[in-house]
Amino acid sequence: MADRRDELAENSGWSELVRRIRARSPARILAGRAGAAYRTETQIQLREDHAAARDAVRAEFDLNAALGVRFVERWKLFEVRTRASTKDEYLLHPSLGREFSDTARVEILRRCVQGQDIQITIGDGLSMPAVRAQVPALLPLLVEGAQPHGWSLGQTFAVHYCRVGILNEIGELLKPRVSILLIGERPGLATAESLSAYMAYEPRTTHSDANRNLISNIHARGLSAEDGAARILSLCAQMMKTGSSGYSLKEDRAALEGK
Amino acid sequence: MPERFVFSGLRELFAKANERKSGDQLAGIAAGSERERVAAKRQLADLPLEEIVRQPLIDPDDDDVSRLILESFDQETFRPLKSMTVGEFREHILDDATGEAELPKMQRAIIPEIAAAVAKIMSNKDLVLAAAKIRNVTRCRNTMGERGVLGIRVQPNHPVDDVGSILLAALEGLFYGCGDAVIGVNPAADSVETVGAILHALDRLVTACQVPTQTCCLAHISTQLAALNRGAPVDLLFQSVAGTAAANRSFGLTLAMLQEGREQVIEHHRKRDNVAWKGPNVMYFETGQGSALSAEAHCGVDQLTLEARAYGVARAFDPFLVNSVVGFIGPEYLFDERQIIRAGLEDHFMGKLLGLPMGCDVCYTNHAEADQNSVDNLLLLLAAAGCNYFMGVPCGDDVMLNYQSTSYHDAIGTRRIFNLRPAPEFLAWLEERGVYRDGEPAKFDASVRRLLMQGLESSLEGIA
Numbered sequence: 001m002a003d004r005r006d007e008l009a010e011n012s013g014w015s016e017l018v019r020r021i022r023a024r025s026p027a028r029i030l031a032g033r034a035g036a037a038y039r040t041e042t043q044i045q046l047r048e049d050h051a052a053a054r055d056a057v058r059a060e061f062d063l064n065a066a067l068g069v070r071f072v073e074r075w076k077l078f079e080v081r082t083r084a085s086t087k088d089e090y091l092l093h094p095s096l097g098r099e100f101s102d103t104a105r106v107e108i109l110r111r112c113v114q115g116q117d118i119q120i121t122i123g124d125g126l127s128m129p130a131v132r133a134q135v136p137a138l139l140p141l142l143v144e145g146a147q148p149h150g151w152s153l154g155q156t157f158a159v160h161y162c163r164v165g166i167l168n169e170i171g172e173l174l175k176p177r178v179s180i181l182l183i184g185e186r187p188g189l190a191t192a193e194s195l196s197a198y199m200a201y202e203p204r205t206t207h208s209d210a211n212r213n214l215i216s217n218i219h220a221r222g223l224s225a226e227d228g229a230a231r232i233l234s235l236c237a238q239m240m241k242t243g244s245s246g247y248s249l250k251e252d253r254a255a256l257e258g259k
Numbered sequence: 260m261p262e263r264f265v266f267s268g269l270r271e272l273f274a275k276a277n278e279r280k281s282g283d284q285l286a287g288i289a290a291g292s293e294r295e296r297v298a299a300k301r302q303l304a305d306l307p308l309e310e311i312v313r314q315p316l317i318d319p320d321d322d323d324v325s326r327l328i329l330e331s332f333d334q335e336t337f338r339p340l341k342s343m344t345v346g347e348f349r350e351h352i353l354d355d356a357t358g359e360a361e362l363p364k365m366q367r368a369i370i371p372e373i374a375a376a377v378a379k380i381m382s383n384k385d386l387v388l389a390a391a392k393i394r395n396v397t398r399c400r401n402t403m404g405e406r407g408v409l410g411i412r413v414q415p416n417h418p419v420d421d422v423g424s425i426l427l428a429a430l431e432g433l434f435y436g437c438g439d440a441v442i443g444v445n446p447a448a449d450s451v452e453t454v455g456a457i458l459h460a461l462d463r464l465v466t467a468c469q470v471p472t473q474t475c476c477l478a479h480i481s482t483q484l485a486a487l488n489r490g491a492p493v494d495l496l497f498q499s500v501a502g503t504a505a506a507n508r509s510f511g512l513t514l515a516m517l518q519e520g521r522e523q524v525i526e527h528h529r530k531r532d533n534v535a536w537k538g539p540n541v542m543y544f545e546t547g548q549g550s551a552l553s554a555e556a557h558c559g560v561d562q563l564t565l566e567a568r569a570y571g572v573a574r575a576f577d578p579f580l581v582n583s584v585v586g587f588i589g590p591e592y593l594f595d596e597r598q599i600i601r602a603g604l605e606d607h608f609m610g611k612l613l614g615l616p617m618g619c620d621v622c623y624t625n626h627a628e629a630d631q632n633s634v635d636n637l638l639l640l641l642a643a644a645g646c647n648y649f650m651g652v653p654c655g656d657d658v659m660l661n662y663q664s665t666s667y668h669d670a671i672g673t674r675r676i677f678n679l680r681p682a683p684e685f686l687a688w689l690e691e692r693g694v695y696r697d698g699e700p701a702k703f704d705a706s707v708r709r710l711l712m713q714g715l716e717s718s719l720e721g722i723a
Contacts, residue, residue, distance in 0.1 A: 024424065
């Protein structure tokens with residue numbers, strides 16, 4: 001098939017600069033074309049990746065399976081559920097994923113300490129594979145990185161059928177200063193392993209997205225766990241300093257890079 | 260004896276007259292049966308237009324979007340229409356005697372709720388036929404929306420805003436004849452530094468290659484303005500808008516912010532006298548059915564009507580581009596391909612009827628019941644409807660926002676099928692550079708490749 005590729009798809013004719021950029025971008029750049037359509041390889045690849053993403057959406061969260069028994073024990077993690085009882089209910093009724101089940105509330109209050117500086121929570125969101133791939137590196141980095149600041153940390157737990165809005169209920173139940181939710185993003189084609197950190201300062205039931213900040217695209221070809229953790233912690237510091245979060249709080253990249 | 264359905268007010272009537280949408284069901288306001296749905300359509304068809312103006316679905320005292328709609332309403336032009344029913348108005352729009360010249364004259368007499376009402380009693384093909392009559396032309400650094408033109412926004416997003424990757428993807432788009440609508444990047448990080456860096460890089464690219472197009476970084480309006488104040492060039496000021504004051508608040512947005520931002524950018528354009536501005540449209544808006552419900556700010560009103568009200572917001576600020584991001588929101592609002600297609604056709608029609616330069620981000624997410632074929636279907640339907648522009652994402656795969664849209668390949672395919680061309684200034688540039696020959700992309704030979712390299716190298720100078 002190689003002889004039928006058009007020149008744009010050929011790697012060899014490109015300068016070092018183009019090849020370098022292409023190698024570091026997950027975007028499907030310079031794929032070439034067959035007339036006004038995709039080459040067959042592109043066409044099949046797109047469907048193959050879509051199939052993987054669909055399966056990632058349908059995958060059910062299981063704490064031990066996702067993170068391994070040793071990791072779960074080391075961090076004393078436990079799993080609770082929202083009011084969604086099935087995957088379909090979760091997908092079609094977002095509000096159910098924003099509230100804990102009654103048993104979850106009891107469990108959380110029993111096992112967690114209120115009023116800590118930072119509460120980190122894990123949510124499956126729309127991708128269990130994202131949690132599996134990113135949390136084992138990210139959680140320890142966040143905990144280590146919080147220590148020099150002297151911030152107290154709440155007990156981390158995992159939420160099955162979790163939506164971003166659960167931040168508000170975490171805020172009401174546990175009253176942390178900063179609440180961080182590490183949640184699986186909607187799987188894309190390039191990766192089903194992308195994780196987001198949604199963050200809010202003293203979240204309450206009245207809060208909306210306008211009160212939240214987001215560090216997204218934490219995955220192998222996006223933001224590394226190290227850089228992700230640094231940016232999350234830097235935002236934490238900004239939130240603690242200003243006593244606020246949301247669209248009015250802009251990430252101070254200069255301060256981050258100056259460190 | 261047919262069963263009788265009683266609707267307790269316009270809100271209920273409007274909601275139940277909708278085609279089936281998971282978002283209306285989620286809000287608990289959808290018709291309970293197909294017969295109830297049609298009964299609502301019939302009753303809505305008999306409703307005089309003046310009743311819709313007289314009974315606002317959301318009280319203007321509580322909601323500044325309602326106030327904006329009523330303040331910008333042209334009573335004088337409305338007079339000959341007001342006793343028409345919604346059903347008669349549908350026929351009036353579709354009538355052979357109502358052509359390209361007549362519909363724009365009515366635009367300010369049509370409030371968003373009227374556009375929504377008539378959309379509810381149209382078939383998919385009606386929505387295509389009616390929209391195809393209307394061309395809404397806008398100008399910034401080029402001219403969009405003329406008959407026979409299909410624009411494309413190049414959307415070269417990157418998961419960590421890598422400028423080299425953004426520029427290479429954008430350049431590839433240019434070589435497919437894409438990017439006439441805008442080269443617009445959604446930043447992964449909403450920081451002033453990142454947004455400024457992206458805006459400067461895109462500006463270097465269009466300056467180095469002398470491309471007659473506009474650039475944009477789709478961050479929050481306040482971030483873009485902060486970058487502007489630090490010296491970043493802003494061609495188009497972007498913002499997501501919704502159909503209720505409360506939903507806009509959840510975006511961290513007020514109407515005053517849009518007004519002030521627009522004035523600031525117009526002033527900024529005036530100062531950039533090295534750019535050959537073609538016209539005064541400086542805003543870019545994105546919308547989508549379900550966004551108000553998603554923010555729990557829908558006030559009991561259906562998602563189609565709220566989408567029309569978002570267009571009511573958009574048109575008050577003379578935008579250059581407006582598009583619904585129709586499949587982005589997820590299956591809880593638009594369940595599957597059938598619902599996404601319906602919503603896409605409704606959005607485009609309503610926007611056009613209200614006078615907007617409507618494009619569409621034809622897309623889906625991986626948790627919706629849709630695939631690449633769904634995108635192909637809606638893309639072709641909207642091209643037939645005369646949609647102003649679509650998105651161009653490398654192979655349709657947005658690696659930052661994690662959803663699938665339309666591609667550079669889709670752009671050239673659709674232009675070929677419908678015999679459409681890029682914006683006039685942009686096409687002249689493509690042909691002058693040898694990127695296009697006879698209205699189609701030329702083969703990528705060595706000279707084109709050289710051009711790409713030069714553009715990339717000079718716009719990356721000092722940063723790669």
